[in-house]
Amino acid sequence: MLFFFVFVLFALLVGQLAYLQIINGSSFSEEVNSSSSTTVEGTVPRGMIYDSEGRIMVSNKANKAITYTKNVSVTSAQMEKVANVLATYIKADTSTLTKRQELDYFLANKQHLKRVNKLLTKKQLKLSANKLYKVELRAAKRVMPRLTSTQKTAAALYYKMNSASEFSTVYLKETGVTATEVAQVGEHLSSMPGVNLGTDWTNSYPNGKSMLSIIGSVSTSKQGLPQDSLSAYLTEGYSRNDRVGTSYLQKQYEDVLKGSKSQTKVTVNSNNQVSSAVKQYAGSAGENLNLTVDxxxxxxxAGIVKKYYQSAVSSGAASLSDxxxxxxxxxxxxxxxxxTGYKHNFKKNTITENxxxxxxxxxxxxxxxxxxxxxxxxxxxxxxxxxxxxxxxxxxxxxxxxxxxxxxxxxxxxxxxxxxxxxxxxxxxxxxxxxxxxxxxxxxxxxxxxxxxxxxxxxxxxxxxxxxxxxxxxxxxxxxxxxxxxxxxxxxxxxxxxxxxxxxxxxxxxxxxxxxxxxxxxxxxxxxxxxxxxxxxxxxxxxxxxxxxxxxxxxxxxxxxxxxxxxxxxxxxxxxxxxxxxxxxxxxxxxxxxxxxxxxxxxxxxxxxxxxxxxxxxxxxxxxxxxxxxxxxxxxxxxxxxxxxxxxxxxxxxxxxxxxxxxxxxxxxxxxxxxxxxxxxxxxxx
Structure with a gap:
């Protein structure tokens, strides 16, 4: 009886193996070797603004930048390692770094995480992922040492990397990038997966800023999309860290000035590694506005109004004037x-363009x-x-x-x-x-x-x-x-x-x-x-x-x-x-x-x-x-x-x-x- 049951089970096992290998073997092999593809978009310069005589009022200035493209399935530990390496080559702004961001960076290190988990009870270790991480953060506060300046730089870089979505590119540093930093980062790119050298576009004003309040402003990559219009912009295909016009002409003509992003088809194999990247569309800069204003x-x-109004302010005649x-x-x-217009700052008794x-x-x-x-x-x-x-x-x-x-x-x-x-x-x-x-x-x-x-x-x-x-x-x-x-x-x-x-x-x-x-x-x-x-x-x-x-x-x-x-x-x-x-x-x-x-x-x-x-x-x-x-x-x-x-x-x-x-x-x-x-x-x- 026992021998019979063993024989039946063995026969079923052989049959299942035959089904998997002979009948569906090719399809499973294709699935294992399959790859997926996605389209990655790149930034382009915004359109320029000219006056009625063709003078450039707003142009684009190209700045050296250090970027990070987040790969699929990249782990926190991997990003922490890249951030530590990069922090030895560049300086980053840490003035806005929060305690929470420092703790996130600290726990991304596997050794630090193990040390923290030893402080937790068995019951705490069985909590759901979100609840467990909150407990780990509280425990990390007790053991995390004061970070060095280099570690704070790494923490700031890690925060930007971790905030990116898969295959999106974020700026790790876009202002004040020195030639030395470009050289050092470029030399060690192979040891920092996802890090690259890029270009950031910012507005410049060759003929002064007399109309800046009319022209309006553009958000920085750090500010990204304005919160009050976030859903609308995301629906239109914007990324969260995209620069957009936030006021006046820049906002009114955003669809014209934004341009068309470059598109690169990225193929990822079954091991979640990028196997190819083919640029399908180079992108185009935004269209230009030509104003009626000379x-x-x-x-x-503006100078005439400022002259007479400043005189009235100085004499006291405009002490109550708006x-x-x-x-x-x-x-x-x-x-x-x-x-043109000038607003009176009553506290400082000065006037500013408005x-x-x-x-x-x-x-x-x-x-x-x-x-x-x-x-x-x-x-x-x-x-x-x-x-x-x-x-x-x-x-x-x-x-x-x-x-x-x-x-x-x-x-x-x-x-x-x-x-x-x-x-x-x-x-x-x-x-x-x-x-x-x-x-x-x-x-x-x-x-x-x-x-x-x-x-x-x-x-x-x-x-x-x-x-x-x-x-x-x-x-x-x-x-x-x-x-x-x-x-x-x-x-x-x-x-x-x-x-x-x-x-x-x-x-x-x-x-x-x-x-x-x-x-x-x-x-x-x-x-x-x-x-x-x-x-x-x-x-x-x-x-x-x-x-x-x-x-x-x-x-x-x-x-x-x-x-x-x-x-x-x-x-x-x-x-x-x-x-x-x-x-x-x-x-x-x-x-x-x-x-x-x-x-x-x-x-x-x-x-x-x-x-x-x-x-x-x-x-x-x-x-x-x-x-x-x-x-x-x-x-x-x-x-x-x-x-x-x-x-x-x-x-x-x-x-x-x-x-x-x-x-x-x-x-x-x-x-x-x-x-x-x-x-x-x-x-x-x-």
Whole structure:
């Protein structure tokens, strides 16, 4: 019986062996000798950024780098060994090395791990892998000696190696790699599997950093993908340590600038060793951006704004001021020719570049909105080009201080629309608002207006882009800030509606102001501002670069006013500079030839008496602004600027800035003087 059972078992064993070796032997042999392949991607330089004249604003600088490509199934002990060898040849930054990273490096050594495990109980050694490692970390703290500087370098290198995924390449050192380090590492590559010499690409700025805050920044390989967009980038095929644009133009045009990574097919045999590596695609650098901005003019405008604002800060006039901002646009196309700004650091009493303040900071702009108010009234039909005279009598409301203009009461009995713009009459604008709101006015009594007065005026202002996003090709743009339409009792804030009519209520960005004056200059078309004129390929030869796309001017809207209405307002803006009334408000620009049209603004605003303390008391300040287009007859540029929260305006910084900006443009572009020009010219139309 026993012999029979042994015979049966032996027969079954022979049969199974025959099945494995004879019937399926070839397939098992193929599986043993099989190999797998994967595609490894390599980095490429990002696209470059040029100004409108072809000057390089952002280029790529190639830096020597030491890289590590993590092989499949590589162990912690193997990486620790490589890190120890490499640490004898290079220096690495250990300033951010944590205690946990030091412990991970210590436990990667087999001898150290055995020593630590001897301290653990049998019960602890039977824990799951994750729980066991936590126990090992606690035990390692008791026995790990203080690491030497070389060991800390090795720990930092090990951390980068261990953080990499299979077949991904990480930078072990990409900045400050010396020629000696390159030579030593290159000589000993065979003793450090996975380590190699490579190239890292970083941005450089050959013509300065005056537009750095607009151009934006790119993450480092250490920072990698931003956490708030990690999933989206990974879905698009990015690696965690890829460099990406993190702000403004670099972020807005990431898909254009990033380029196409190189692709190498790596084959791994059954022993998890790389058997071949074949480059299938060399990759291509990112495409280039060509901006609308002339860097020479941009630097000049930045210098002008900085000069006058620094003077105001030094004199104490800007002790409570947030900053100063300016935008220059082509009114016919919407192309941004310059945008700059400076932010006031109150603690240090210094100013720093902040061009982005032109799209993400809002201010109550003052009288610069008056041309829009007049055009809205013309569109609404409450005045016409032939019938627009209004009494210039102050408005007396019950329980409210008298509402008047900046000049003496009684200086004028009545005003036309052009004359009201010339001398910047608040009374005229308030009376327009009262007409639009069908107000029933009696001196020293309460004022009643239509409930839609705010929405009506804001709709007309919005036709020019005031209070709405302009659509500029930059992320982070904000809308305007609207004041309350009703008071704390729920009643319509009619006094605030009157304030809105002359620009002393809602807040706008400087870019919105530029879009607005451009709309007036080009006879009523609101253009979308843009910074990128075209995109070209990354060919090394500038002559052979092909244009991939060109930004076409885009009309965002057309105001409802007629050409005759626009001409009336343009004439009023011309008279603010060249009129005969001694109370005209922008006479400082009348020496510019060809002549310009403009409108200045002053708003009564408030700021904290101590800008560093949000709980400090509020004090009254003055915000000054200005809009202009030049030359007035055939506008090539539209200018908008603002300086908020000044304690005094003795220097008239807004008109001084505008004067120098326009003069610089005339000089840079060789604008010929008008031989028939004189400061007494009476019209710019026709």
């Amino acid at each position: 860097s020479k003019f941009q630097n000049d405008v 900053g100063a901002y300016a935008v220059v646009m082509n009114p016919s196309t919407g192309a941004v020719l310059a945008m 061009a982005l303040g032109t799209i993400n900071q809002t201010f109550v702009m003052g009288s610069v909105v008056k041309p829009a108010m007049v055009l809205g009234a013309l569109e609404d039909g409450v005045i016409t080009t032939s019938n627009n005279t209004q009494p210039d009598v102050p408005i007396y409301l019950k329980g409210t201080p008298v509402k008047k203009s900046w000049y003496n009461i009684g200086a004028y009995s009545s005003l036309t629309a052009e004359h009201a713009l010339e001398i910047s009459s608040n009374i005229y604008m308030m009376r327009l608002a009262m007409k639009e709101g069908h107000a029933k006015y009696a001196a020293n009594s309460y004022l009643n207006m239509d409930n839609d007065i705010f929405s009506k005026m804001r709709r007309y202002f919005g036709e020019f882009g005031l209070g709405i996003k302009t659509g500029i090709d930059l992320p982070g743009e904000v809308t305007g800030l609207e004041g309350a339409t009703h008071n704390s009792y729920g009643a319509l804030a009619v006094g605030s509606a009157l304030d809105l009519s002359y620009g002393n209520y809602d807040a706008y960005t400087t870019m919105q102001l530029a879009d607005y004056v451009s709309t007036v200059a080009n006879n009523g078309y609101r253009m979308r501002p843009y910074l990128v004129q075209s995109i070209t390929d990354s060919s090394r030869s500038s002559k052979s670069k092909s244009v991939l796309s060109v930004t076409q001017p885009e009309v965002m809207g057309k105001i409802g006013a007629t050409q005759a209405d626009v001409n009336l307002v343009k004439q009023g803006m011309w008279m603010t500079v060249h009129g005969s009334d001694s109370n005209r408000t922008v006479s400082a620009l009348n020496d510019l030839n060809p002549g310009v049209a403009a409108k200045s603004g002053t708003a009564q605003t408030f700021a904290h008496s101590d800008p560093t303390d949000s709980s400090s008391s509020m004090v009254e300040t003055t915000t000054i602004s200005l809009i202009a287009f030049a030359p007035a007859k055939n506008p090539q540029i539209a200018v908008a600027l603002v300086i908020p929260n000044l304690t005094s305006t003795a220097g008239e910084e807004n008109t001084a800035m505008a004067h120098d900006i326009i003069q610089d443009y005339y000089k840079l572009h060789n604008i010929k003087k008008d031989s028939n020009y004189s400061t007494s010219q009476s019209t710019i139309n026709g």
